[in-house]
Amino acid sequence: LVVTELKKHFKLNKNSTLKAVDGISFTIKRGETLGLVGESGCGKSTVGRTITQIYEPSSGQILFANEVVHSKRGKQEQKKKKRNMQMIFQDPYSSLNPRMTVMEIISEGLVIHSAELSLKEREVKVNELLELVGLNKKHSQRYPHEFSGGQRQRIGIARALAVEPEFIVADEPIAALDVSIQAQIVNLLKKLQKEKELTFLFIAHDLSMVKYISDRIAVMYLGKIVELTKSETLYEK
Ligand code: ADP
Ligand code: ADP
Numbered sequence: 001l002v003v004t005e006l007k008k009h010f011k012l013n014k015n016s017t018l019k020a021v022d023g024i025s026f027t028i029k030r031g032e033t034l035g036l037v038g039e040s041g042c043g044k045s046t047v048g049r050t051i052t053q054i055y056e057p058s059s060g061q062i063l064f065a066n067e068v069v070h071s072k073r074g075k076q077e078q079k080k081k082k083r084n085m086q087m088i089f090q091d092p093y094s095s096l097n098p099r100m101t102v103m104e105i106i107s108e109g110l111v112i113h114s115a116e117l118s119l120k121e122r123e124v125k126v127n128e129l130l131e132l133v134g135l136n137k138k139h140s141q142r143y144p145h146e147f148s149g150g151q152r153q154r155i156g157i158a159r160a161l162a163v164e165p166e167f168i169v170a171d172e173p174i175a176a177l178d179v180s181i182q183a184q185i186v187n188l189l190k191k192l193q194k195e196k197e198l199t200f201l202f203i204a205h206d207l208s209m210v211k212y213i214s215d216r217i218a219v220m221y222l223g224k225i226v227e228l229t230k231s232e233t234l235y236e237k
Pocket of ligand 2: 045
């Protein structure tokens with residue numbers, strides 16, 4: 001992933017524009033995990049959402065696998081990109097549709113991106129994904145409210161992985177969870193990152209877990225990256 005001079009400005013009203021992301025550049029190598037930290041409101045989520053095309057950039061360029069990622073392109077190509085880049089959200093309570101079963105939630109992306117799979121094949125795949133994230137097929141007919149926060153985040157992770165993305169943004173994936181299960185989720189993400197050779201952007205407001213999971217860390221402040229360094233050297237200055 002190569003991000004060059006990325007800007008995302010929100011027009012708040014006639015006279016004021018919020019420069020949420022204001023000209024940032026960084027690269028993430030294939031299979032690398034970059035931690036993105038900074039205080040609340042500094043623009044981290046906006047970076048993640050712009051890269052994964054939830055938001056359209058105001059200016060700048062995002063390249064992934066040597067192709068330009070931009071939301072104003074042909075539908076087909078955009079679909080491909082979206083499959084390639086998935087997001088894991090902070091709040092497993094609000095990011096899972098409460099009216100859908102776990103089977104429906106996880107297979108939704110497969111229906112769109114792997115239309116060639118039969119219903120049976122999709123079910124087999126979902127059951128494999130549930131195993132992968134530490135749940136099992138007995139869970140597949142249940143609804144999100146029947147699960148704990150940690151289990152819901154596991155479902156969110158399975159949903160992101162279903163379409164076999166190469167790049168994942170995890171936006172504060174443990175911030176809404178009990179301290180007691182935060183480490184389990186971080187360990188799961190780290191294991192999956194290795195196994196699937198994922199390229200990872202890991203967003204958090206503090207350094208505690210990020211140091212452990214990331215190869216390098218970028219520190220944001222007021223829409224800009226103010227520091228970018230190897231995790232282990234962050235304190236050695
Ligand atoms: P962080 O993830 O670091 O907490 P965000 O990227 O969520 O920061 O937000 C950065 C700034 O952009 C904040 O001031 C936030 O209120 C604002 N912002 C985020 N999304 C939007 C939006 N869709 N419309 C307007 N302002 C937004
Ligand atoms: P996060 O915890 O990821 O920073 P928030 O709870 O701040 O998310 O924001 C929730 C949603 O509202 C996000 O989609 C964010 O982009 C959007 N948002 C944040 N600030 C604003 C704002 N000032 N105006 C409009 N939307 C916003």
